[in-house]
Amino acid sequence: MKLELHIKMNEALFLRNPESSELGKNILKHSVQLISKTGFEAFTFKKLAEDIGTTEAGIYRYFENKHKLLVYLTAWYWAWLEFQISFHTNNMNNPAEKLKRVIKLLATTVEDDENTSYINESLLYQIIIAEGSKAYLTKQVGEDNKQQFFKPYKDLCAVVGTIILACCPNYKYPKSLASTIIEMAHFQNFFMNNLPSLTDFGNNKEESEIIAFLNDLVFNSLEKN
Amino acid sequence: MKLELHIKMNEALFLRNPESSELGKNILKHSVQLISKTGFEAFTFKKLAEDIGTTEAGIYRYFENKHKLLVYLTAWYWAWLEFQISFHTNNMNNPAEKLKRVIKLLATTVEDDENTSYINESLLYQIIIAEGSKAYLTKQVGEDNKQQFFKPYKDLCAVVGTIILACCPNYKYPKSLASTIIEMAHFQNFFMNNLPSLTDFGNNKEESEIIAFLNDLVFNSLEKN
DNA sequence: TTATTTATGATAGTAATGCTATCATTTTAA
DNA sequence: TTAAAATGATAGCATTACTATCATAAATAA
Numbered sequence: 001m002k003l004e005l006h007i008k009m010n011e012a013l014f015l016r017n018p019e020s021s022e023l024g025k026n027i028l029k030h031s032v033q034l035i036s037k038t039g040f041e042a043f044t045f046k047k048l049a050e051d052i053g054t055t056e057a058g059i060y061r062y063f064e065n066k067h068k069l070l071v072y073l074t075a076w077y078w079a080w081l082e083f084q085i086s087f088h089t090n091n092m093n094n095p096a097e098k099l100k101r102v103i104k105l106l107a108t109t110v111e112d113d114e115n116t117s118y119i120n121e122s123l124l125y126q127i128i129i130a131e132g133s134k135a136y137l138t139k140q141v142g143e144d145n146k147q148q149f150f151k152p153y154k155d156l157c158a159v160v161g162t163i164i165l166a167c168c169p170n171y172k173y174p175k176s177l178a179s180t181i182i183e184m185a186h187f188q189n190f191f192m193n194n195l196p197s198l199t200d201f202g203n204n205k206e207e208s209e210i211i212a213f214l215n216d217l218v219f220n221s222l223e224k225n
Numbered sequence: 226m227k228l229e230l231h232i233k234m235n236e237a238l239f240l241r242n243p244e245s246s247e248l249g250k251n252i253l254k255h256s257v258q259l260i261s262k263t264g265f266e267a268f269t270f271k272k273l274a275e276d277i278g279t280t281e282a283g284i285y286r287y288f289e290n291k292h293k294l295l296v297y298l299t300a301w302y303w304a305w306l307e308f309q310i311s312f313h314t315n316n317m318n319n320p321a322e323k324l325k326r327v328i329k330l331l332a333t334t335v336e337d338d339e340n341t342s343y344i345n346e347s348l349l350y351q352i353i354i355a356e357g358s359k360a361y362l363t364k365q366v367g368e369d370n371k372q373q374f375f376k377p378y379k380d381l382c383a384v385v386g387t388i389i390l391a392c393c394p395n396y397k398y399p400k401s402l403a404s405t406i407i408e409m410a411h412f413q414n415f416f417m418n419n420l421p422s423l424t425d426f427g428n429n430k431e432e433s434e435i436i437a438f439l440n441d442l443v444f445n446s447l448e449k450n
Numbered sequence: 451t452t453a454t455t456t457a458t459g460a461t462a463g464t465a466a467t468g469c470t471a472t473c474a475t476t477t478t479a480a
Numbered sequence: 481t482t483a484a485a486a487t488g489a490t491a492g493c494a495t496t497a498c499t500a501t502c503a504t505a506a507a508t509a510a
Contacts, residue, residue, distance in 0.1 A: 016486085023487075039364035044467065055488060060469070133358055139264035141419045154422050172425065173438045176413055179423040180442070183412055184405050191404060194366045197379050198404040200397065213398045217405070221445040241457090248458075269496065280459060285498070 078152035095166035106185035303377035320391035331410035
């Protein structure tokens with residue numbers, strides 16, 4: 001038995017649904033590879049087209065510009081992660097255990113699920129860490145938000161916030177703590193690997209230490225309340 | 226009496242020292258205005274030159290490219306902030322009070338110090354919030370780091386880490402907590418104003434609530450240890 | 451003061467980026 | 481089997497991201 005997970009994406013993110021054709025899937029697949037290789041700044045539709053063996057115009061039929069493509073990929077990731085979380089915390093009745101599991105999922109390098117899709121989750125995780133914030137750190141964040149581009153991120157944040165409240169109903173900042181955990185899971189990883197003196201993990205570079213830090217941070221806050 | 230604070234910048238950040246001439250100072254002044262107005266992506270040296278009333282080539286004599294200029298501005302900000310912190314926490318002997326003061330300084334919109342310089346600190350603070358991470362979220366972060374471009378940020382982080390340790394000598398993650406406070410002071414502000422459902426401050430949009438959140442986060446962690 | 455370096459302004463030019471448009475050909479769906 | 485839709489090939493254009501040249505103005509040193 002093989003079930004394929006399908007994530008329904010916001011239609012305003014693309015001109016033509018990239019999941020509806022081979023070329024579209026290639027765009028997703030190769031853009032993940034190319035962005036993770038060159039970084040988002042140096043990434044262009046021309047290079048992507050050469051990579052795939054199609055033309056620039058071909059890419060533009062699917063995505064308006066590279067910003068939309070980045071937003072698409074990040075939205076896909078957040079939606080995928082929310083599913084991972086709901087799957088892996090299913091039937092857990094202790095909210096604290098649940099929250100620990102969430103933190104672990106957020107801060108652990110994902111392995112590519114070879115079968116699932118044309119998207120390499122492992123490379124995408126690297127993109128999220130290094131480029132993810134660029135999806136919303138723009139002047140258009142307001143319009144993009146109106147079009148619900150960040151809904152998967154907000155949904156994930158809401159899910160985490162709900163678990164936090166389940167742990168500690170009196171806690172005053174569930175949503176801010178949720179966004180803090182999510183962002184820091186990635187930033188501490190980026191810092192650990194690139195600016196290690198901003199972290200306490202420079203020597204071992206172990207994800208497990210980031211997880212320990214986040215657990216410490218979160219549970220000290222929640223137990224106090 | 227009027228003392229002017231002077232920040233000595235890393236010479237590898239510029240081709241010609243922008244503080245050494247009127248044109249240079251204009252570049253700094255107008256780039257802060259223009260970046261905060263248009264965002265870093267839409268900001269170009271051409272537009273900046275028009276703004277100032279000079280030519281594109283003129284700007285290139287000072288800065289290699291706009292990335293270096295952004296790194297310059299962020300480095301300036303971190304150095305300036307470190308001074309503010311050392312000034313405002315001077316002679317405070319209670320480390321917890323000191324840390325509270327630091328959090329407040331990090332999360333409070335700065336007012337432009339009209340006199341100090343050609344840099345509008347208030348606008349620069351907005352740039353740091355919305356564009357600051359882009360200074361290091363690049364493929365060149367390693368090389369930039371080798372050239373010490375992020376030293377002011379790392380120094381600030383070290384200062385905050387030291388205060389954290391003074392509060393609680395057993396605490397295991399002083400540097401990671403420091404970078405978390407610094408990043409979150411800005412991200413929660415950005416979220417509050419642009420993606421409010423990621424925070425608990427969407428209704429009032431008060432900086433004081435961000436400060437309260439960060440204090441809660443930090444001191445629960447430190448008191449526990 | 452003059453001579454000389456140094457900074458600026460004006461102008462040009464070039465390769466790459468970020469698109470849009472057209473049209474012929476192939477693929478797919480009715 | 482025919483019409484519709486997707487792709488490939490090519491062209492073009494405005495903007496971006498630079499680099500180069502040369503004349504002039506301003507600062508400085510002899």
